[in-house]
Amino acid sequence: EAQVTQNPRYLITVTGKKLTVTCSQNMNHEYMSWYRQDPGLGLRQIYYSMNVEVTDKGDVPEGYKVSRKEKRNFPLILESPSPNQTSLYFCASSLWAGELFFGEGSRLTVL
Amino acid sequence: AQSVTQLDSQVPVFEEAPVELRCNYSSSVSVYLFWYVQYPNQGLQLLLKYLSGSTLVKGINGFEAEFNKSQTSFHLRKPSVHISDTAEYFCAVSDQEGAGNMLTFGGGTRLMVKP
Numbered sequence: 268e269a270q271v272t273q274n275p276r277y278l279i280t281v282t283g284k285k286l287t288v289t290c291s292q293n294m295n296h297e298y299m300s301w302y303r304q305d306p307g308l309g310l311r312q313i314y315y316s317m318n319v320e321v322t323d324k325g326d327v328p329e330g331y332k333v334s335r336k337e338k339r340n341f342p343l344i345l346e347s348p349s350p351n352q353t354s355l356y357f358c359a360s361s362l363w364a365g366e367l368f369f370g371e372g373s374r375l376t377v378l
Numbered sequence: 379a380q381s382v383t384q385l386d387s388q389v390p391v392f393e394e395a396p397v398e399l400r401c402n403y404s405s406s407v408s409v410y411l412f413w414y415v416q417y418p419n420q421g422l423q424l425l426l427k428y429l430s431g432s433t434l435v436k437g438i439n440g441f442e443a444e445f446n447k448s449q450t451s452f453h454l455r456k457p458s459v460h461i462s463d464t465a466e467y468f469c470a471v472s473d474q475e476g477a478g479n480m481l482t483f484g485g486g487t488r489l490m491v492k493p
Contacts, residue, residue: 271421300481302483307387307485307486308485309382309384309468309483309484309485309486310422310468310483311483312481312482357421357422359421359422366412366424366427367414367422367424367481369421369422369423370421371419371420371421372419372420372421
């Protein structure tokens with residue numbers, strides 16, 4: 268089954284404790300992206316990757332890092348999480364940027 | 379850069395009534411347009427898309443949207459809604475010239491279908 272898998276789905280952490288949200292896709296897509304969803308703001312792009320070892324900033328990259336060492340994986344790293352990063356995060360992949368396949372989301376709470 | 383405005387944050391409607399969810403965009407270049415749907419506790423899934431050609435686009439679950447270039451709009455419609463259509467709907471735009479690297483989303487419209 269074609270899918271985008273994110274882990275963890277739910278996480279509560281404390282300020283400053285590094286965490287990684289993993290994302291994996293099995294569709295051989297070149298394009299992958301991370302979004303955060305906040306009430307009233309829709310989805311805002313954090314980072315995207317056009318291919319292995321090619322990443323670029325989206326609208327709201329501050330406080331986040333990504334890497335793309337393999338085509339299927341695109342982890343999101345929060346080196347020092349802060350409460351304003353409490354949000355619902357989505358990973359997505361695509362053959363091109365418009366028609367995205369989304370994961371089920373990761374709800375992160377930073378205390 | 380482009381932007382998307384969804385004019386209604388919530389739309390309550392009775393079952394079997396028609397509905398229109400409004401979306402306006404701004405862009406200095408030609409765009410591709412999309413509607414995504416998010417059911418409770420799920421990720422987003424593509425409802426329909428406009429890439430080129432006919433301005434009336436049909437999607438899944440009986441939804442359709444019409445691209446109006448002069449009004450920079452891409453409103454979503456359904457002639458008769460069901461309870462199962464209760465969800466959040468997102469309009470999105472990507473820049474054709476930029477190869478669609480940046481998909482910009484509107485703030486979302488919560489459709490609430492009442493029995």
